[in-house]
Amino acid sequence: MKKVLVSGGAGYIGSVLVRLLLEKGYHVRVIDNLSFGGEPIIDLLTHSNFSFIKGDIRDIDAVKEAVKDIDYVAHLAAIVGDPACAIDPELTRSINLDGSKLLYETANKEGVRKFVFASTCSNYGKMKDPDSFVNEESELSPISLYAETKVAFENFLLNKDKSNICKPTCLRFSTVYGLSLRPRFDLTVNEFTKELALNRELVIFGEQFWRPYCHVNDLAASVELVFSSDDKKTAFEVFNVGDTNENYQKKMIVDEIKKCLPDAIVKYVSKTEDPRDYRVNFNKIEKQLGFKITRQVPDGVKEIIQAVKDGFIVNPDDQKYRNS
Numbered sequence: 393m394k395k396v397l398v399s400g401g402a403g404y405i406g407s408v409l410v411r412l413l414l415e416k417g418y419h420v421r422v423i424d425n426l427s428f429g430g431e432p433i434i435d436l437l438t439h440s441n442f443s444f445i446k447g448d449i450r451d452i453d454a455v456k457e458a459v460k461d462i463d464y465v466a467h468l469a470a471i472v473g474d475p476a477c478a479i480d481p482e483l484t485r486s487i488n489l490d491g492s493k494l495l496y497e498t499a500n501k502e503g504v505r506k507f508v509f510a511s512t513c514s515n516y517g518k519m520k521d522p523d524s525f526v527n528e529e530s531e532l533s534p535i536s537l538y539a540e541t542k543v544a545f546e547n548f549l550l551n552k553d554k555s556n557i558c559k560p561t562c563l564r565f566s567t568v569y570g571l572s573l574r575p576r577f578d579l580t581v582n583e584f585t586k587e588l589a590l591n592r593e594l595v596i597f598g599e600q601f602w603r604p605y606c607h608v609n610d611l612a613a614s615v616e617l618v619f620s621s622d623d624k625k626t627a628f629e630v631f632n633v634g635d636t637n638e639n640y641q642k643k644m645i646v647d648e649i650k651k652c653l654p655d656a657i658v659k660y661v662s663k664t665e666d667p668r669d670y671r672v673n674f675n676k677i678e679k680q681l682g683f684k685i686t687r688q689v690p691d692g693v694k695e696i697i698q699a700v701k702d703g704f705i706v707n708p709d710d711q712k713y714r715n716s
Contacts, residue, residue, distance in 0.1 A: 393417060393441070396465070396619065397462045397464070397504075398421070398465075399465070401424050402433045402574065403432070403469075405565075412616055425448050449491035456502075462502070467496075471538075472538070496548075499558050500556050508561050509560060511565065513567070519669055524671070550562065561631070563633050568611055569582050571608070581696070582692075589697045590700060595661060596659070602669055602670060603640065614683055617683055632676065633683070643660070649693050
């Protein structure tokens with residue numbers, strides 16, 4: 393039984409990944425500072441193959457304890473998203489970059505074999521050619537502190553000695569959507585759907601800009617896929633994670649929501665400039681690792697509508713469902 397450490401395992405993606413790994417037969421250890429609470433994983437505390445360490449990835453003692461006897465690391469812990477990172481830039485750099493470096497270096501010293509880093513497609517910034525697609529070889533142009541820290545840590549990992557025991561893989565996640573045990577409603581698909589499901593008018597700025605989207609379950613599955621794949625296919629590699637057919641403009645997302653909520657009221661406000669505008673190609677992860685998505689944006693729209701309309705989430709406006 394392989395032992396996996398998931399940093400940020402109580403988070404939006406982490407809480408999904410932890411369950412997937414347990415279902416696949418891994419022993420899972422989580423390190424998390426529980427800044428958003430531990431409810432998403434509280435039911436796992438009695439699971440025989442689960443263990444938890446409350447700690448900060450900048451704390452050397454906590455990190456040493458966390459990586460002891462671990463085979464693989466899934467590194468998700470971070471301050472996530474542009475607004476959250478902008479609140480305290482110094483803290484953001486400390487956690488997202490310094491803490492990440494400490495985690496990798498300690499994992500390498502302890503003999504951890506694989507280190508999967510949750511990066512982001514927002515590293516691409518804005519396409520130079522609006523009619524093209526970016527891929528893993530395209531120039532990175534981060535325009536936010538969040539993306540800057542992701543690019544910096546990618547560079548740190550990919551420039552490590554190839555002989556290191558701990559082989560890094562960088563996964564550039566699409567913009568995530570869908571239900572998780574730590575719900576978020578500050579993400580495009582989830583937020584748009586929530587607002588319209590609550591019968592509110594939705595105001596959208598710049599409906600023409602592109603972004604790729606991927607369900608939280610599929611992003612979690614991509615991490616496990618790296619763990620179960622041959623090192624020759626994953627070591628020191630970068631993969632965009634998503635599906636080329638799942639690039640959407642904001643208006644396209646609204647059109648999907650309106651198929652379920654035809655009376656929804658949407659107001660578009662013209663915006664000619666957006667620093668992030670990119671369509672992404674995902675052929676590499678499909679060809680090299682056999683990755684395929686299991687859900688599309690319309691599936692995510694339907695599950696959010698049900699969760700909101702049926703009252704599964706009593707107050708979806710609660711601040712705890714946002715990262716900032």
